[in-house]
Amino acid sequence: MITAGIVGATGYMGGEALRVLLEHPGVEVVWATSRTGSEIAEFHPNLYESGITLIHPDETTPCDVVFLALPTTATLEAADVFLKQGCKVIDLGAAFRLSNRKIWEKVYGQEHAKWHLSKKAVYGISELHKDEIKNTQLVANPGCFSSAAILGMAPLFKKDMVDIDRVIVDGLSGTAGIGAELSRAAHHPEIGNNLIPYNVVNHRHSYEMEQELGIIAKKEVTVHFTPVYAPIIRGILGICHVFPKKSVKKDDVIGIYKDFYKDDYFVRVYDLPKEENVSWQYKPYPWVNSVAGTNYCFIGFDVDEKRGRIVIFSVLDSIGKGGAQAGVENMNLMFGLDRADGLRRRGFHPV
Numbered sequence: 001m002i003t004a005g006i007v008g009a010t011g012y013m014g015g016e017a018l019r020v021l022l023e024h025p026g027v028e029v030v031w032a033t034s035r036t037g038s039e040i041a042e043f044h045p046n047l048y049e050s051g052i053t054l055i056h057p058d059e060t061t062p063c064d065v066v067f068l069a070l071p072t073t074a075t076l077e078a079a080d081v082f083l084k085q086g087c088k089v090i091d092l093g094a095a096f097r098l099s100n101r102k103i104w105e106k107v108y109g110q111e112h113a114k115w116h117l118s119k120k121a122v123y124g125i126s127e128l129h130k131d132e133i134k135n136t137q138l139v140a141n142p143g144c145f146s147s148a149a150i151l152g153m154a155p156l157f158k159k160d161m162v163d164i165d166r167v168i169v170d171g172l173s174g175t176a177g178i179g180a181e182l183s184r185a186a187h188h189p190e191i192g193n194n195l196i197p198y199n200v201v202n203h204r205h206s207y208e209m210e211q212e213l214g215i216i217a218k219k220e221v222t223v224h225f226t227p228v229y230a231p232i233i234r235g236i237l238g239i240c241h242v243f244p245k246k247s248v249k250k251d252d253v254i255g256i257y258k259d260f261y262k263d264d265y266f267v268r269v270y271d272l273p274k275e276e277n278v279s280w281q282y283k284p285y286p287w288v289n290s291v292a293g294t295n296y297c298f299i300g301f302d303v304d305e306k307r308g309r310i311v312i313f314s315v316l317d318s319i320g321k322g323g324a325q326a327g328v329e330n331m332n333l334m335f336g337l338d339r340a341d342g343l344r345r346r347g348f349h350p351v
Contacts, residue, residue, distance in 0.1 A: 001026060001027065001028045002026055002027045002028070002064045002065060002331070002335055003027075003028050003030045003063035003064045003065075004021055004027050004028070004029050004030065004063060004064065004065050004066070004067065004331075005029070005030055005031045005032065005033075005060055005061075005063045005065075005066045005067070005087075006018050006021070006029070006031075006032040006033065006066075006067045006069065007033050007057060007060070007066060007067070007068050007069065007070055007078055008033065008068065008069035008070045009032035009033055009034060009040070009043075009052075009054060009069070010034045010036070010038075010043040010044075010054070010180070011043075011069055011179055011180045011181075012176050012179060012180050012319055013069040013092045013093075013179075013319055013323050013324050014032070014067070014069035014092070014324075015043065015044040015047070016319045016320070016323065016324035016325065017067045017069065017092065017324035017327060017328065018032055018040075018044070018047065018052065019044070019046065019047065020324065020325055020328050020342060020343065021067075021328065021342070022047075022050055022051075022052070023342055024328065024341060024342030025341060025342060026335075026337055026341055026342070027331075027342070029052065030061070030063050031055050031059070031060055031061065031063070032052055032054055032055070033054060033055055033056065033057045033059075033060060034054040034055075034056070035056065035057065036054075037054065037056065038054065039054070040052045040053070040054055043180070057078075062082075062085040062086060062087055063087060064087065064088065064335070065087060065088045065089070065090065065331055065334070065335070066078075066082045066087045066088070066089050066090070067090050067092060067324070067327055067331075068082075068089060068090070068091045068092060068093065068095075069092045069093065069324075070093060071093070072093055072094055072095050072108060072110070073110070075091055075093050075095040076095055076112070076113050076114040076117075077113075077114075079091060079095065079096070079114065079117055079138065080114050080117060083117065083137060083138060088136075088137050088138070088139075088331075088334055088335075089137065089138050089139070090124070090138075090139045090141060090327045090330055090331060090334075091121075091138070091139065091140055091141060092141045092323060092324060092327055093141075094108065094140075094143065094204065095112075095114075095118075095140070096117060096118045096121035096138065096140035097121075097123060097140045097141075097142065097143065097146075097208055098118075098207055098208065098211060099118070099123075099211060100211075101115050101118070103207055104118070107202070107204050107207055108204070117138060118140075120136065120137065120138050121136070121138045121139065121140040122136040122138070122139055122140065123140050123142060123208075123211075123212065124139040124140055124141045124142055124326060124327070124330045125142055125147060125150060125151065125212065125326075126264075126326070126329055126330060126333060126339060127151060127154070127261065127264045127267060128150070128154065128212065128216075130333060130339075133330050133333045133334060134333050134334065134336070136334065139327070139330045139334070141323065141326060141327045141330065142208060142322075142326070143204065143205040143208055143322070144173065144177055144205075144236050144316070144318040144319075144322030144323055145169075145171040145173065145203070145205040145209075145225070145227060145236060145238065145322075146205040146208035146209055146212070147236075147297070147316060147321060147322045147326065148171065148236045148237075148238030148297065148314040148315070148316050148322065149169045149171070149205075149209045149223070149225070149238045149240055149314065150208070150209055150212045150213060151267060151297050151299065151314055151316075152238050152240045152299055152312040152313075152314030153167070153213060153240050153242060153312060154212075154213070154216055154260065155256050155257050155259075155260035155261070156242060156244075156253075156256070156310070156312075157213050157216040157217045157221075158216050158260065159256060160217070160245075161244055161245060161248065161256075162242040162243060162244055162245065162310070163242070163243045163244075163245060164213075164217050164219060164221045164222075165222065166242070166243050167213070167221060167222065167223045167224065167240075167241075167242055168223075168224045168225075168240070168241040168242075169209065169223055169224070169225045169226070169238060169239065169240050169241070170225075170226050170228070170238075170239040170241075171205075171225065171226070171227045171228065171236060171237070171238050171239070172195075172227075172228050172229075172230045172236070172237040172239075172288075173227060173228070173229055173230065173235070173236055173318055174229075174230060174232040174233045174234045174235040174236070174288075174318055175191055175229060175231075175232070175233055176233050176234050176318055176319050177229075177236070177318040177319075177322075178229070185198065185229055186229070191229060191230075191231045192231050193231065194231060195228050195229070195230055195231075196228065196229040197226065197227070197228045197229075198227060198228070198229060199227060200226045200227065203225055203226075203227055205225065205227075206223050206225045209221075209223040209225065210222065210223050232288065232289075233292075234292045234293065234317045234318055234319060234320070235288035235289065235291070235292055235315065235316075235317055235318060236288070236314075236315065236316050236317070236318045236322050237288050237313065237314075237315050238312075238313070238314040238315070239311065239312070239313060240311070240312040240313075240314065241309060241310075241311055242309070242310050242312070243308055243309055243310070244308060244309075244310055247305060247308070248303060248305075248310065249303065249305075250301060250302065250303040253301050253303060253310060254269060254271045254301065257269045257299060257301075261299075265339065265340050266295050266296050266297060266321060266329065266339075266340070266343070267296075267297050267299065268296060268297070268298050268299070269299055269300075270284075270285070270286040270298045270299060270300035270313075271284070271300070272284050284300060284302065285300045285302075285313050286298035286299070286300045286313055286314075286315045287315065288315045289347065289348070289349070289350070289351040290315065290347050290349070291315055291316055291317050291320065291321065291347050292317050292320075292347050292348060292351050293317060293320060293345065293347055293348060294317055294320050294321065294325070294343075294345055294346060294347045295317075295320050295321045295325035295326060295328070295329055295343040295345075296316065296317075296320075296321060296346070296347070297314060297315065297316040297321045298314075298315050298316075299312060299313065299314050299315075300312075300313045301313065317347075325343055328342060328343060329343055
């Protein structure tokens with residue numbers, strides 16, 4: 001059995017990692033931390049009588065893998081400590097996601113005190129970096145918006161099919177992405193019956209998108225990204241607009257995506273046909289609640305041949321495939337397990 005610890009188990013991301021690992025057939029959760037000393041059910045009522053006792057971070061012991069669900073500064077110190085103990089580390093935050101130090105320090109407004117660790121970290125989108133993840137000690141789990149957009153556009157960038165100077169992404173997020181701390185934007189009377197744009201210029205996840213898509217394209221990429229909070233709990237809808245270099249048919253696009261993701265269990269190309277003689281077309285496009293609570297990403301499309309645009313719809317759970325469950329998938333790869341172990345659950349319907 002793989003022994004696992006979770007630092008910062010009281011937030012939504014840490015709680016999701018804990019929930020999934022408790023069901024994993026190859027993992028024993030040996031500790032989970034909280035600075036308050038409270039019972040786990042005070043933070044996650046779904047884990048009542050789960051057998052988990054929260055301990056103070058100072059009481060942790062070495063184990064095979066540690067999941068970090070902490071603020072950035074605390075992550076830098078904790079990652080260094082656990083790596084020196086011989087643990088593998090999966091950071092569910094943003095401390096190691098960017099490969100350019102100057103950009104990271106500008107985006108996050110602080111000095112990166114452990115940059116030598118960033119040089120060793122692998123960006124945790126398994127569909128792009130599977131072999132590197134298998135051989136690393138440190139995984140930088142991607143941001144939720146980043147995961148949706150990168151998975152949504154990677155096949156077209158790989159084929160050099162689109163204008164990389166015109167890339168537009170609109171992202172809608174559920175409020176779980178804000179975190180468990182109280183926030184006005186997540187307060188039900190404020191977000192209910194509302195949509196709230198935020199950080200519409202220089203959002204941190206823009207830099208992850210540009211980094212990873214630029215690696216694929218082998219050129220510098222600019223992504224114009226606008227995020228919006230929506231009155232749902234879990235989920236990301238990434239709406240990606242790209243402009244093909246030459247005319248393309250929808251069936252051709254579907255074929256490209258199915259070939260690109262043919263070996264990737266958790267990315268499903270959504271290609272239900274349009275309904276005949278129906279004015280309002282919903283059927284061909286993936287819905288966010290289809291993947292709530294899961295590690296799946298559903299990707300659908302349409303092609304505007306008249307105006308020369310491909311629109312990609314990429315949906316995933318912001319703390320599932322966009323967070324903690326992707327972290328568990330990365331853990332599986334790091335330890336030579338089937339990447340789907342403990343993660344095959346499908347979404348609820350209705351939610």
